[in-house]
Every structure is written in structure tokens, then in C-alpha cells.
Amino acid sequence: MKNLAIEIKGLTKDYPVGFLRKRMRRSLDYLTLSVEEGETFGFLGPNGAGKTTTMKLLMGLIFPTAGTARIRGRSIADVRMHREIGYMPEQPYFYDYLTARELLDYFARFFSYSATERRERVTRFLELVGLTAAGDVQLRKFSKGMLQRVGIAQAILHDPQVVFLDEPMSGLDPLGRREVRDIILSLKRQGRTIFFSTHILSDAEVLCDRVGVLVGGKLQGVGAPEELVSMDVLGIEILFEVHTGGAPPRSLAERATQTGNRYRVEVPEADLYAALEELRVSEARIISVTPLRPSLEDYFFRLVGRQKAALEPTEARIA
Amino acid sequence: MSTMPAAVAVNTFREAVRDRVLYNLIFFALMMIGAAILVGQISIGVERLVIVNLGLSAISIFGIIMAIFIGVGLVYKEMEKRTLYSLLAKPIRRWEFLVGKFAGLLLTLVVNTALMTLGLAAALFYVSRSFERSDVGILTAVYFILLELALITALALFFSCFSSPMLSTLYTLGIYVAGVFAPDIKGVSEYSQSPALASLARFVYYLLPNFHNFNVIAAAAHGETIPFALVWHNTLYAALYVIVILLAASAVFSGRNLK
Numbered sequence: 132m133k134n135l136a137i138e139i140k141g142l143t144k145d146y147p148v149g150f151l152r153k154r155m156r157r158s159l160d161y162l163t164l165s166v167e168e169g170e171t172f173g174f175l176g177p178n179g180a181g182k183t184t185t186m187k188l189l190m191g192l193i194f195p196t197a198g199t200a201r202i203r204g205r206s207i208a209d210v211r212m213h214r215e216i217g218y219m220p221e222q223p224y225f226y227d228y229l230t231a232r233e234l235l236d237y238f239a240r241f242f243s244y245s246a247t248e249r250r251e252r253v254t255r256f257l258e259l260v261g262l263t264a265a266g267d268v269q270l271r272k273f274s275k276g277m278l279q280r281v282g283i284a285q286a287i288l289h290d291p292q293v294v295f296l297d298e299p300m301s302g303l304d305p306l307g308r309r310e311v312r313d314i315i316l317s318l319k320r321q322g323r324t325i326f327f328s329t330h331i332l333s334d335a336e337v338l339c340d341r342v343g344v345l346v347g348g349k350l351q352g353v354g355a356p357e358e359l360v361s362m363d364v365l366g367i368e369i370l371f372e373v374h375t376g377g378a379p380p381r382s383l384a385e386r387a388t389q390t391g392n393r394y395r396v397e398v399p400e401a402d403l404y405a406a407l408e409e410l411r412v413s414e415a416r417i418i419s420v421t422p423l424r425p426s427l428e429d430y431f432f433r434l435v436g437r438q439k440a441a442l443e444p445t446e447a448r449i450a
Numbered sequence: 451m452s453t454m455p456a457a458v459a460v461n462t463f464r465e466a467v468r469d470r471v472l473y474n475l476i477f478f479a480l481m482m483i484g485a486a487i488l489v490g491q492i493s494i495g496v497e498r499l500v501i502v503n504l505g506l507s508a509i510s511i512f513g514i515i516m517a518i519f520i521g522v523g524l525v526y527k528e529m530e531k532r533t534l535y536s537l538l539a540k541p542i543r544r545w546e547f548l549v550g551k552f553a554g555l556l557l558t559l560v561v562n563t564a565l566m567t568l569g570l571a572a573a574l575f576y577v578s579r580s581f582e583r584s585d586v587g588i589l590t591a592v593y594f595i596l597l598e599l600a601l602i603t604a605l606a607l608f609f610s611c612f613s614s615p616m617l618s619t620l621y622t623l624g625i626y627v628a629g630v631f632a633p634d635i636k637g638v639s640e641y642s643q644s645p646a647l648a649s650l651a652r653f654v655y656y657l658l659p660n661f662h663n664f665n666v667i668a669a670a671a672h673g674e675t676i677p678f679a680l681v682w683h684n685t686l687y688a689a690l691y692v693i694v695i696l697l698a699a700s701a702v703f704s705g706r707n708l709k
Contacts, residue, residue: 146707190539193707210543218539224532226461228468240457241540285536295539 135201136293136324137166137189140200144184158184160348166341167324168203168292173335174328176345177435182328183221185345186297190218192413193420202293214242217291221298221328223282227271229311231262231281234270235288242289256284261310294318297326300334312338332428342427342433346373351434360425364399370418371410380409397423454542455474455550462554463561466520471558475511478566481508486573497577502671503543505570510667512566513559513599514626520558521606523620524551529708538708545700552607552696559599567592584673590668597688598664602626605659611703628654629661659691676696 133151145155159181166172176182187193190201191209205212225234229254230261232253239249257266260280270278279302286294299315308331315338318325329335335342336356343353352359373379379387379394383406385398394415398406400422410417466472482505489500525548528534537547570588575581605625609618628635632655639651663684666676 187535187708190535192535193536194705210541212540213539216539217607218536220532220539223536225536226465226533228465229461233464237457237461238536238540241454241542243453282536286539 133167133169135165136170137164137172137200137202137326139164139185139189139197139200142185142188142200144181144188144193145196158348159188162345162348162350164343164350164353166324167357168324169319169322169336170340171315171325172325172327173186173339173342175330175332175335175342175431176343176416178329180345181348182345183297184348186218186220186295186328189295190216194203199204203244214289215291216293217286217289218295218297219279219282219297219299222275222301223278225270225278225281225285228269230267230269230281231257231273231277234281235285238285239288244289252288256288258315260284276304276307279303279307279311283311287314287318291323293324293326296325298328298330300329300331307333332431333428337429344431346435351375352430356427360427360430364400364422364424366423367403367419368419369396369398369410370394370421370425371396372416372418374414377413377415379415380406382406382409393418400428454546455553457689458537458542458550459554459557462524462551463557466555466558471516471520472562472565474516475562475565475569478508478512479569482569482573485650486576489577498574498582498673499671501570501573501577502588503667505566505573506588506595506667506670509563509566509570509592510595510598510665513563513595514602516562517555517559517599518603518606518619518622518626520555521603522610522615522622524555524607525610525703526613526615526618532709534708544704545696548607548611548696548699548703552603552692555603555607556600559603560596563592563596563599582673584675587666587670587673587676590676591666592664593681594664594684597684598661600692601659601661601688601695604692604699608695608699608702611699611706626661628666629659632658632660632662660687663687 140163142158142159143157145157147447148154148156151300154446158446162181174182174185184193188195189202191207191213200207202212203215205215226237229237235253235256236249239252244252254263254266257263260283262277262284265273265277270281273281279299283296283299286296296315299311299364303311312334315325315327319338323398325338327338339356341353341355342359344351344359369383370393375392377392378384383394383396386398387394403420407420482501485504486501487698489497493500528537533548539542544615571581574585574588602622605620606622611623613621635651635655639648639655642648642651663680666680669676
């Protein structure tokens with residue numbers, strides 16, 4: 132069994148609310164979770180689910196009401212733990228009077244590198260996130276996507292073993308998302324542990340060894356994406372084409388959607404061969420036959436839909 | 451000594467420079483040039499007195515304004531803009547961050563004060579064409595202003611850990627003004643007929659920083675010798691007070707949940 136990179140036991144966070152701050156709003160409810168070394172873990176959940184709260188608790192930015200957490204065997208209260216982790220906050224914001232190069236150099240100073248090492252690292256990581264040309268531009272002139280890249284660079288600048296990324300794809304265009312995904316995959320190949328929250332389920336499905344779904348501050352499910360979604364086939368999708376002026380078989384035509392002389396139809400698994408036979412008889416050209424399985428997105432929406440109403444953030448009055 | 455506070459201090463200084471905080475020096479320079487020319491024409495025999503008084507008062511006021519207005523945003527701004535998130539995820543303790551912020555602003559104030567002192571010296575030389583032995587008192591007065599600014603910076607930083615800039619400005623300014631009138635508060639404790647009021651005044655007198663003791667501008671302007679004992683006393687007093695305030699700030703900030 133691999134060592135645990137992240138161990139979270141009963142982590143709970145209540146925030147005081149109201150004018151007199153006497154009521155408490157539970158933002159995270161007894162989160163217990165572990166992530167192995169080298170694993171890529173996706174933290175999923177709707178807005179306000181407690182994902183950022185969890186990250187902030189692990190980073191020591193806020194303090195837990197109850198529970199403990201350890202990263203690579205060290206308590207989150209131990210400042211030495213921070214040598215082994217990197218963190219990119221959600222929608223990162225940095226000192227806008229600095230250039231990207233100066234900011235990375237500033238952060239590198241917290242890791243006892245010599246001036247030469249710092250210079251070399253900063254140049255290398257600016258290149259990695261595609262900001263070499265903008266390295267000497269003040270951050271106040273950066274776009275949101277560029278700030279996101281600086282955020283990633285500062286998080287991995289010191290080669291941390293565990294990397295926390297809070298919504299790393301948020302605000303990025305498709306190209307930027309692809310680049311961030313490639314960076315995460317490269318970190319994964321290097322054996323780093325990656326813990327990231329995201330709204331983009333397709334990214335989680337592609338990148339993660341395991342995912343956890345948080346709703347209303349409670350962990351609703353954890354596992355490999357393929358374990359969480361049922362392997363049952365929901366139906367079969369058939370794409371086919373008919374001759375110019377031709378028509379699809381009548382039994383399929385009612386259910387099919389047409390684009391030019393192409394058709395798409397979903398049939399139950401049991402009716403597949405009958406449908407294929409009808410298409411053969413009508414001399415249609417079959418383009419593809421694909422089994423339809425539930426996606427992580429289906430699983431996510433099912434969980435969120437089922438739990439959200441029941442798990443509205445708990446409020447309790449202080450005695 | 452950890453290098454963490456030094457890194458934060460240098461960045462704080464850089465922020466002040468890039469935010470054009472030192473532009474106030476231009477106003478100071480213009481004021482000193484104007485004063486020197488004017489004083490040369492209207493005051494016979496008291497040019498030095500007027501220039502030293504005016505110069506040292508301006509150095510003090512400019513410094514106090516900078517210490518308060520930059521100081522109250524030192525921590526608050528980093529929390530509001532969330533620049534602290536990435537920083538505190540690095541291996542830096544919260545107290546190291548606070549010490550760095552304090553040292554960074556103090557460095558800014560020292561540079562600012564040093565440049566203004568040079569301006570004052572230039573104006574003084576312009577009006578009297580020479581320096582006198584008693585002018586050492588001017589440097590002592592400048593040193594006391596710096597001690598005063600260190601105290602004000604620590605106070606502003608302390609309030610910045612838990613309060614908005616507007617409230618922090620009011621608190622810091624309030625304590626400064628009360629501290630300037632420390633001898634009057636002591637007077638109340640000595641001459642009050644009410645024992646309760648006397649006790650309260652005594653408590654407030656000992657609690658508040660005594661800014662009155664740092665003001666030797668008049669003595670410096672008149673060329674009086676400032677006792678060495680006062681230099682030691684003020685240095686020790688300011689150092690201890692700053693340490694206590696920074697410890698209190700650290701205690702507050704270390705338990706603070708960031709938004």
C-alpha cells in the first residue's frame with residue numbers, strides 16, 4: 132500500500148453568521164478523506180459545497196472547528212509542511228505592481244534558493260506556463276488567463292510533492308485549459324500528488340485517478356470515475372446515412388434526428404440487431420454504433436440533485 | 451534570523467516605491483526651498499530657528515501621515531485582495547509576515563526621513579552658509595521622529611490585523627493624539643479630586659504610548675543639548691513598546707480566519 136499524501140479526519144468548519152454572529156453556519160461537515168502519494172484527486176461539487184473551504188483549511192488560511200488533517204505525515208499546523216506543498220487559490224490575485232518574473236522570484240525566496248537558482252527556476256517556470264514573453268510585464272496588465280498561469284507557476288516553482296489547485300481551469304479559454312491540463316498531466320507523470328477542485332467534469336474524468344463529490348459541506352461519494360458511474364449500457368447510438376433522395380426505415384425514422392442525409396438514433400440494447408437489419412435492408416450506410424453509458428457528469432448531477440435539497444448548509448444556534 | 455521577514459520587508463518597500471509614495475519628497479523639497487528663500491528675506495537673526503522648526507515639523511507630519519495611511523492597509527489590503535493566500539501557503543509563519551510588513555514600512559519611512567533630513571540640511575546651509583556644533587541636536591530630533599514613527603507603524607499594523615483602514619486610522623490617530631497629551635493625562639491623575647478619575651487617568655497614562663517625550667523639535671531648533679539619558683530612555687521605551695504591540699498583533703493575526 133502506498134503512503135498517504137493527504138489524510139483528513141473529521142474536518143469541520145463553522146462560520147458565525149448574523150449581526151450578532153451568534154448563529155453558526157456549517158460550511159464543511161466532518162470531512163474524512165485520504166489521498167495516496169502520486170494520486171490525482173479531483174474534488175467536485177457545486178458552488179458553495181465547501182471545496183474552497185477545504186483547501187483553505189489544508190493551507191492553514193482558516194482554522195478548523197473540529198477535526199485534523201495531515202499532509203505527508205505532518206500536521207497542517209506545522210509550517211514545515213508548506214515546504215512540500217504548492218497551492219494555487221481560486222481566481223488568484225497577486226501584487227499587481229510586480230512583474231511575473233519579480234513575483235516568482237519573491238516567492239522563490241521562501242525556499243532558500245541562491246540568487247542563481249532563483250533566476251534559473253523563474254525562467255524555467257515562466258517558459259513552462261507560456262509566459263516567457265510577458266515575464267517583465269507588470270501583473271496589473273495581465274488577463275485573467277495569464278494570472279491563472281502565474282498562479283500555477285508559483286504553486287509548482289519549488290517542485291512540491293503535493294500540489295493543490297483550486298479551480299485551475301476557471302476563466303481559461305479552450306487553449307488555456309488544454310495547457311493547464313497538460314501541466315497537470317506532466318506533474319502526474321512525475322509522480323506528484325495532485326488535489327484539485329473543478330467544475331469541469333470532463334477534465335476530472337480525464338485527469339483523475341479518483342474523485343470526491345462534495346455537496347452542502349458533506350462528502351457524498353469517493354472513488355475512481357469508472358467505479359462511480361455504472362457500467363450498465365443505457366442504450367445504443369447509431370449514426371447512419373441514406374442515399375440522396377432515400378429515406379430511413381420507417382420504424383427508426385420516428386425516433387431519429389436528421390442532419391442533411393445523416394441520421395442519429397438511440398435504440399435499446401435488445402433492439403440493436405433488428406435495427407441494424409432494417410438499415411441493411413434499406414441500404415443505409417452505417418457510420419457508427421456506440422453504446423451509451425452514464426458519464427461522471429450524470430453521476431454528479433444525480434448526486435447533487437438528490438442531496439442538495441436535503442443538505443442545505445446546517446445552521447445551529449450557539450447555546 | 452529568518453530570511454522570510456526580510457523578503458516581505460523588501461517587497462513592502464518596493465510596493466511603496468512603485469506606488470509613488472516617495473513623491474511626497476517633492477512637496478517637502480518645494481516647501482523647504484520656498485521657506486529658505488522667504489525666511490532669508492523676512493527674519494533677521496532667527497533664520498536657523500525658523501528653518502529647523504519648520505523642517506523638523508514637516509518631517510514629523512509627513513512621516514506620521516505615511517505611517518498611518520500606509521500602516522493601516524499593511525495587513526488589511528493583503529487580506530482583502532487575497533494576495534496573502536499564495537504567500538501564507540509558503541513556509542512562512544504569520545508573525546514573520548507581520549515583522550516583514552513592519553520592517554518594510556519602517557525602511558520606507560527611514561529612507562523618506564533621511565532624504566527629507568538632507569533637504570533640511572541643504573536649506574539650513576543655504577540660509578546660514580555653515581553648520582554649527584549644536585546642529586547635532588537636529589539629528590537627535592530626527593532620530594526621535596523615527597522612533598515615534600516606528601511606534602505609530604506598529605500601532606497601525608496592529609489595528610490593520612482586525613479592522614478596516616478607516617477605523618484603524620481613527621484608532622491610531624486617536625492614540626497618537628492622546629499620547630502627545632500624555633503629560634496632561636498625568637496631570638489629571640495627580641490633581642483630580644476624584645480617586646476613581648485619578649486611578650483611571652493613571653491607568654491610561656501608563657497604557658498609552660507617551661509621544662510627548664519624543665518631541666524635541668523646539669530644543670533642537672534653539673540649539674539646546676539633548677541629554678544622552680533621554681536618547682537611551684526613548685530608544686528603550688520605543689523598542690519595548692514596539693515589541694509588545696507586534697506580539698499583540700501576532701497573537702491576533704495568528705488566530706485569524708482569512709476571508
